[in-house]
Amino acid sequence: MRTHAKTARTAWLIVGGLVAFMLLLAGCGSSDDDSTGNELQKVGKGEGQLNLISWAGYVEPEWTEPFEKKTGCKVNNKIAGTSDEMVQLMRSGQYDGVSASGNASARLVDGGDVDPVNVDLVPNYETIFADLKDQPYNTFDGVNYGIPHGRGANLLMWNTNDVKPAPTSWDVILDPEKAAEYKGKISAYDDPIYIADAAVYLKAHQPDLGIENPYELNEEQFEAAVNLLEEQRPFVGEYWSEAAKQISAFAGGDSEVGTTWQYQYFELQGAGKPVAASPASQGFLPSEGATGWSDTWMLSSQAEHPNCMYMWMDWIVEPKVNAQVAEYFGEAPAQSLACDQTADKEFCTKYHADNPGFWKRVYYWETPLADCGDGSEDCMDYNDWVQAWTTIKG
């Protein structure tokens, strides 16, 4: 009995000591991530390695192998599924660069995870489409933080056997009365950023709310968007965040209409499934416009191979390569000269690459911040979006 008590006491001492030790560690840990912004002035010799984080389809052997041969930088790629995952991976400090969407870029800049990019060292930057330069998701306080990669819009996709006539508006999944018709068959993107899709819809259908930017929502506008999605909730068959999950849902008849990316649309079409998305005659977009993305290659502030990263950022917007990437992924290239290099000569026209008017109706993903863009702090920040998303899904 006595030895038992003694063992127990020793055990408690160990646990107590450990907790104290951890508290000490936690208290001492300091965050010294003030990026001093020591931009590279000249691209030197490659370091032999390059560690990237990218969206699926952005870093493929067709264009990494010639890059490796040319520069001697061996490309190691890590694919991320969501912007949150990208931010998390970048914070590990083990990567040189990332193909960040707008809902990651501001967070990366704020967190000091990325460094400014000296665009003078990227010769191909000059001929990038003007409406992609100096945008709020790649330029902060007048400082460039990356090289535009390409852009696209999120699509409305439907099963042509089940959804008739072909929808021309997001109301088919967002207007409760119309959505009820496809109860249990609606597919929605499983991410807090999906609240912006509701905001785009409300911008068109409830102008009195005064929504300008679907990512800068004050409390009233935000409530309205959240309410709309709560009304949509009972009709949603499935929320997806993995592309494979949505593909299997459309292929297996579980989903009939919903929001998607080019990738899933092409995969399903390739597999002979009866799916359609807003056709060219409607400008590829439902009447309200759509959310979308414009991605930027950013340079990690802890990059171990900055020279290789600079060479990569120039390579990926090289006309031929950028055309390859854009056609492979199904998005509009960022490089204006890429349009002459595409295998499908109509590609740039189809994807509106050189049609700035089209992109006015596409709302690229941004990180929601408390700052409404006019200096007031009345907007709901990303934390509120995450919490609201949990509540919407219930």
Place this chain on the structure above:
Amino acid sequence: MATEAVAERRSVGHRLAGLFNGRPRLQVGALLAGPIGWLVIGYLGSLAVLLVAAFWTVDPLSGEVVRGLSFENFQTLFDEPVYRDIVGRTVLIAALVTVTDAILAFPIAFYMAKVASRRGKAILVVAVLLPLWSSYLVKVYSWRTMLSTDGVINWALEPFGLHGPGFGSTAVWLVMSYLWLPYMILPIYAGLERIPNSLISASEDLGASPFTTFRRVILPLVFPAVVAGSIFTFALTLGDYITPRLVSNDQFIGNVIFNNITNNLPFASALALVPIVVMIAYLLVARRLGAFEHI
């Protein structure tokens, strides 16, 4: 000279051997230092960090973690009804899965331990272990395919005018019960193996009906093993977030932790403490029920 050098070299090993010789505590200490260090730093250490992080907050403007003592995260957890629903749903499904697995596992384990021939026993053990050799994701995706509208379950039920459960909480319950069944069968099987057949014969000789024998002799003896198995099924269900993501729209504790982890690590930590608290309570009850007496 040369022999001296050899002696010198030898003496390191010798001295080390001498150090351990006749000191059993030192021997055991050296042997256990690695695994215990791993356990203490890798497991308990990370738990301690989690506990501490739950009291931090995130600055709403910069998104930076503010290190200080705050109960804000716990306040949110208690005040927002959605988190209560999610915790309730997770614990309920975990309990249902545990009960289902116990009911399914008992007859299988009993057959394996008491009825099957030696050869049959070996085949059954392999059959129970076999699903564990294939990837978790493959199994969950297979279930996803089977449960889908055009899937095999609906196809098989259609002639009877019935429908499968589709995706949802029922699907989560089904898939989890399938996934964790081996973890329930094996402890019960081991528990039943330990019951001497003579006890069952004695009970019959004394005139007890098979049901009474089961209720008064077998069940009390094997109950600790059932509780031990239930710890696995309960804990595994409590922590899983991929199955709910793939076969339902319902959020479980793990899903919400996953959603918050990049943006609000302190809140994710606070949420992660919930299953830990539930599990501690569960283990205390299990200890009361004698689950650890034979370990």
